[in-house]
Amino acid sequence: MFYGTAVWDPWLIVAQIVCLQCLYYLTLGIFLAILVGTRVTRMSLVYFFDYATVTASTVTGWCVIAAFILTSLAGAGLLLYLIERAKKCLDFSATLYIVHLFICIVYGGWPSSITWWVVNITGLAVMALLGEYLCIRRELLEIPITRYRSRSVREETKEDLDEGIPLYSVDNMA
Numbered sequence: 312m313f314y315g316t317a318v319w320d321p322w323l324i325v326a327q328i329v330c331l332q333c334l335y336y337l338t339l340g341i342f343l344a345i346l347v348g349t350r351v352t353r354m355s356l357v358y359f360f361d362y363a364t365v366t367a368s369t370v371t372g373w374c375v376i377a378a379f380i381l382t383s384l385a386g387a388g389l390l391l392y393l394i395e396r397a398k399k400c401l402d403f404s405a406t407l408y409i410v411h412l413f414i415c416i417v418y419g420g421w422p423s424s425i426t427w428w429v430v431n432i433t434g435l436a437v438m439a440l441l442g443e444y445l446c447i448r449r450e451l452l453e454i455p456i457t458r459y460r461s462r463s464v465r466e467e468t469k470e471d472l473d474e475g476i477p478l479y480s481v482d483n484m485a
Contacts, residue, residue, distance in 0.1 A: 328406055331386075331393055335407055338385045342378035347371060360415045362422035365430050376430050383434035390442030397446035404439035 339359060348354050350371050358364050358375055365379070366372035386407070390400050408431055415422055422428060 334389050339382040342381045346374040346378045360418035362424045362427040365427040367426055379430050379434055383438040386438040387441035391445040397443045400442035401439045408435045
């Protein structure tokens with residue numbers, strides 16, 4: 312099958328969404344453990360899903376913001392390896408953040424903090440745009456083509472000249 316052919320495989324799409332969501336939360340957990348875990352006595356899911364912890368008024372809140380932004384940067388790398396197509400990056404990024412919004416609503420109610428919205432919309436934009444950029448760069452790489460001949464063209468030409476065979480004769484073309 313050719314690379315550009317459109318095949319709709321719902322199981323693949325669902326698997327990619329689940330895998331991307333799990334790796335996003337794993338990455339967020341690592342960044343939260345590094346940045347916030349050193350500042351608080353007890354880590355909990357409140358830093359993942361409660362909008363009140365995403366605040367610019369405390370140092371811990373700034374650490375939570377930094378963890379979310381760093382996770383969106385890492386998410387662009389996840390898009391590069393899991394999704395691999397530039398035109399799908401926005402779709403998968405938006406799906407990830409919409410699922411995150413629903414989980415946050417279930418966990419702590421509707422996010423009423425403007426900081427939460429700014430951080431998550433910025434994270435969505437960074438993840439989608441950087442992911443598209445990285446995927447486009449990969450798509451534009453040259454395709455390596457190996458030669459199956461044992462001798463290089465330069466060696467072949469030198470030997471043909473030594474034997475007195477003209478390089479562009481009709482007999483050589485056959």
